[in-house]
Amino acid sequence: MKAVLCKEYGPIAALAVEDIEPETMQPGHVRIAVEACGVNFPDTLIVKGKYQFRPPPPFSPGGEVAGRVVEVADDVHAVKTGQRVMAVMIFGGYREEVVVPATNVIPLAATMDSTTAAGFMVTYGTSIHALVQRGRLEQGETLLVLGAAGGVGLAAVELGKALGAHVIAAASSNEKLAIAHEHGADEGINYRTEDLAARVKELTRKNGADVIYDPVGGAATTEALRSIAWRGRLLVVGFASGEIPAIPANRLLLKGCEASGVFWGNFIQREPDENRRNVERLFSMHASGVLKPLISETFPLADASVALNRLERREAIGKLVLLTQAAD
């Protein structure tokens, strides 16, 4: 089977595409013939050895896949051969076939195709956990989303709207803001050309943003925090800018506000029941048309590095998905 391999930590260009032997089956596991793999920003970090997890090379990047179950271990009863599923993992997804714990596998509704499924769980799972469990977003509150046309950002825009918030999208181009508007944003701020904090205050009649969803980090975090409302919640989701900001504690004091970390990967391990409820809610919102995941581009598995470069160069909009031969 074909696999995208990171043979040593380094640049994305060094990724290899090779034929490798199928993995051996293990108790409690399921083998999936992969049709589609979601591409996420953490995939760009893991190949460079800059992610929280540093798997020993060689390994495949890739945190989510969708496809069909082709084999189940004898002790697995919840998943059946032939079933259409999605699966989440920390790495290992950019392959024609994966062997994953049955507990990581989620059966797919007939209403969701594999391409959509492969790009769904990481972004919407992270964003619903951020907004509901960490941000306690209330109907009628103002939500500011940074990087609003990126993977997790666009999911946060849609979910924020679905939860009844007034959504302000912030992004680096008018093209990206137009996409955020199409997905439900009420207002847009181009933080390359406009003063982010001043515009948020203007749009909220000086109240500020109740919840700030921040997957960008760096200067954008400090700038956004200047516009937080009294008792606001800053959601620390990621650092796509490459810079981990130092959060000024005086601002937390002055605004009676809080900064909350969001780590979806740990949440699903530590709070599986709460996560299951989130997943059911997401599937139901998708089936009823409330969520409209944007897969802006697909690539053959062999072009994984092209897709990863798009993310690195800040060019990706919504989600990018890799397709295998099985998707044809």
Ligand SMILES: NC(=O)c1ccc[n+]([C@@H]2O[C@H](COP(=O)([O-])OP(=O)(O)OC[C@H]3O[C@@H](n4cnc5c(N)ncnc54)[C@H](OP(=O)(O)O)[C@@H]3O)[C@@H](O)[C@H]2O)c1
């Ligand atoms: N906490 C969690 O559990 C969790 C889960 C998934 C992902 N994440 C993190 O969330 C962040 C976004 O992930 P994603 O998959 O949504 O990525 P993405 O699709 O590439 O979106 C990232 C956005 O960040 C903005 N950005 C600002 N500076 C950038 C730079 N130098 N390079 C690239 N993008 C830059 C871009 O928007 P503008 O051009 O509009 O600024 C871009 O759309 C990453 O840091 C990722 O590690 C966290």
